Amino acid sequence: MTRSRGSVEHVVATYLDHLAVERGTSKNTLDGYARDLRRYVEFLQRNGITDPAAVEPAHVAEFGAVLREGDDEHRPLAASSAARALVAVRGLHKFASADGITTHDPARDVHPPAPARRLPKALPVDDVLSLLATPAPDGERPLRDRALLELLYSTGARISEAVGLDVDDIDTVERTVLLDGKGGRQRLVPIGRPALDALDAYLVRARPVLAKSGRGTAAVFLNARGGRLSRQSAWHVLKTAAERAGLSATVSPHTLRHSFATHLIEGGADVRVVQELLGHASVSTTQVYTLVTVTTLREVYATAHPRALR
Structure with a gap:
């Protein structure tokens, strides 16, 4: 009782x-x-x-x-x-x-519903290409910004991982980048030829100029004072490029990472491979990108099939 x-x-x-x-x-x-x-x-x-x-x-x-x-x-x-x-x-x-007010807890096994999984915001491929083509080809900072954006989309790196890169983390022969992820976990990620070309142009023609103002940091991406580029500055680079490209979609620090994952899944990549590329500890985190693909399929079906709405 x-x-x-x-x-x-x-x-x-x-x-x-x-x-x-x-x-x-x-x-x-x-x-x-x-x-x-x-x-x-x-x-x-x-x-x-x-x-x-x-x-x-x-x-x-x-x-x-x-x-x-x-x-x-x-x-x-x-x-x-x-x-x-x-x-x-x-x-x-x-x-x-x-506290002894009651001798039982009637709510112990009643759990709140799990919140709906929010779908990541990804840009269409054409918008990504417009974004990457926006920075001017000349000048130290434009070359740096182009290399940064290309790397973000080519590798799916978080902005913090990109600005944390050191020069030795890029292997141009094997075409890989070593990223330091969450929890101290490192992962080796392939990098595409356009991103390597943009990095090469920056490292050869722009980084030495920026480095003259600094104290010899090993960082890949440098600010105007020759120090490591901050996450806030990298985010500003992305935001400015989106504005110049005239993108109507909201662009966040993770936009290119989400676009990287979504485009891989849409291209037929296995979700576990994408998990490794993104550095997710659990495949369940990566599976949200399959929901994006299913949503896209539904939209195409609804507009293309003659009896979809009947």
């Missing part, structure tokens, strides 16, 4: 006080939890429940369904908001159980 100290409202007030005083939870988070738990209390009361010990797993699961589908009192919540509300409910019941 379960026992309780007071009503559900009392437990909620005690829990919020615990978060504020003992856990130091921010005001914004507390306000959000208070709103979510107030809705939860109303839901329980409509079901005739005022004692926290009377709450069962089915009640918590039903509340989750109401959050997603709405009811007579409330509109349905977005997936992220519904998940946040269930996190608040789980925290409430875990606290009540741990």
Whole structure:
């Protein structure tokens, strides 16, 4: 037989006080939890429940369904908001159980829905080619910028990996680049001939000029002071090139990396090969690019097949 100290409202007030005083939870988070738990209390009361010990797993699961589908009192919540509300409910019941207010935790096995996987933004091949053709062919920084953009798209490197490259990391004979990825993991990635040509032009004609202002760093990509190019500066290079190319799509620091992966998958590359090229620890991370391809196939089917919409 379960026992309780007071009503559900009392437990909620005690829990919020615990978060504020003992856990130091921010005001914004507390306000959000208070709103979510107030809705939860109303839901329980409509079901005739005022004692926290009377709450069962089915009640918590039903509340989750109401959050997603709405009811007579409330509109349905977005997936992220519904998940946040269930996190608040789980925290409430875990606290009540741990503090001895109840002898069971009805929310322990009720989990928030996994958030929808956001599809990476990738540019069409023609847009990538326009982007790569944009930097002017002459001058130290234009040559550097062209080499940087070509390398990002040719290897799928993160911007941090590209600016972290040293000259010895590029093997022009084997046509490979050694990238330092997350968690200290290194990977060897092939690099295409256009990117190698752009790198060669930069290393021969521009880098020595930029290096004169520095202190002899081994970095491939240098700034105007001869030091290693920063991630912020590399991101600015990409953004400026996108503006010059007149691209309407939003370009982020990962745009060329996402485009690299998507174009490989669309070209028939095995997802596990793309995983290795991207340096993903798990193939599940890479599989999101297969969703992009399926989405594209659906769009083509919907517009091209005479009975697709029937």
